Amino acid sequence: MTTKKFFSSPWRTIGYLVLLAITILWLVPFIQAILTSVRTNDDLMRRGFFSLPTEISLQSYAEAWRRGGLEYYLPNSFIITIPSLVLTLFLSSLSAYALARFRFRGNRLLLFTYIGGMLLPFQVLMLPVFRLTDALGLYDTHWGIIAFHTAFQLGFCTFLLRNYMRTVPGEILEAARIDGCSEFRIWWQIMMPLTLPAVAALATLEFTWIFNDYLWAIVLLRSDTLKPVTAGLATLQGQYVMDWTVITSGALLATVPTVLVFIFLQRYFIEGLTLGATKG
């Protein structure tokens, strides 16, 4: 329908305006955060939110970055997220292949264990994982939290990749098998290239999830210099209790990586979300 034709009906136009109003309302938290972050706290507190700022200043961004610690919190988030992401995708593609393409005793039980595990409330794992990490000497190291993320995300990733791998026609794999390909070569050279769209969707989604984790960061890490940006922001909040310009600047800086992923990989992000929930 052309735009002109769409607005020819008054009811449709009214509906459209209502939708537009709700959408703008939805974005208000972002807008107010941006407006806050470029002011000085003094000006904001003295003259109120709706006053015109006396000056536009990026000072609070610099403050959050340097003194607020985002200059090391943000790199930490990547140091934790990237290895967890790579490891969990690699391992789950192995188990997904076994569950998707082989008949063996316990196949369905394992699948259900993986799915059940992905839905667990985190609290039920917290204390034993804390103890285990400590016993392995990994408490307060990046490896401890990477190990947990890798293991926990296996459930969701296996489930999703397994469903996707089931849609690959068996004939392709059978042909390779007859040609004498080993199973590992079939997995790596035939199945994995065909699974790439699902892996891309999954990687985008998992990046956001692991990057945004807060609970495990505060359970498994103590040193301030090791914290990812989520836990770091909570510390920053305590440091700058009343300085909302620094807090909102920090919060906005922290979202830059996931927002970039969202802007450039939006399609995959949405695909990942829907694959996960509706194929079930």
Place this chain on the structure above:
Amino acid sequence: MTREKRLSQLTPYLFLILPLIIYLIWVIGPMFYTFYLSLTNWDGVSTPDFIGLRNYQRLFKDPVFYISLKNNLKWILSFITIPVVAGLALAMALNRSIPGAKAFKASFYSPLVLSLVVCGLIWGWMYQPANGLINATLRAVGLGALARGWLSDKNLVMWAIIAVGIWRQVGYVMVLYLAGLQGVDPGLIDASKVDGCSGWLTFRHVIFPLLTPVTVIVVVISIIDSLRAFDLVSVMTRGGPYNSSSVLANFMYIQAFNNYKMGYGAAISVVLFLISLVFIFIYLWRVLQTEMEY
């Protein structure tokens, strides 16, 4: 049996062994170990001593437990109604070619990419009593009498936090329904239009019933998410004032990691687990049903 055949029977296990061991050690094992810890007086440092059901006896007398339980229930009830209705309505509105549909969709699911910590901080500032946007707006339009300390009033605080959760959840539900609508045969809709059904009747009797599988999953996921609620509470109020915004996950964290009552914390998480289990089973049952269709 030939050597080769035995080997090929072994193949799936070779693929499974590494991921499965990791999963068992970090996820399945800990789940059971929590049950054991809940029967001890572990403090996080010394060796746990077995004390039977004493943690549970204490828990069922603890008023904060009941406050948390009630707050989780509020969370669940809000999550299975408001975002579901709003998400479905938005999906219906945006599932056609209207100008700027893409931008509308992106606006609604953009909160999903923010961490809950960031959401909590941004909204914490909106709720700030003296200069925050909400009270400032109320005062600016002459409704100053309605201005509140949103996070310090113990009757409002839980709802104020849940509102943030809803803000983030609506886009997610919308995405799921949009995907579900892709699977609805347009022919059926046309047929009901031809039969003289109004838009509402078509929705009520044709589209909505066809979306039932999506609705079941959305409701179950919403409940599981509600039971997991932690980050927002932890960042915005830590459960205060006077535990009025405590939820089970946060209550457990505080007992275990701030008060070092890890055995007691384990007991709380067991209760949380048992409640979640009901919904995990519903989800698994749904998966089993779709599996049967293959």
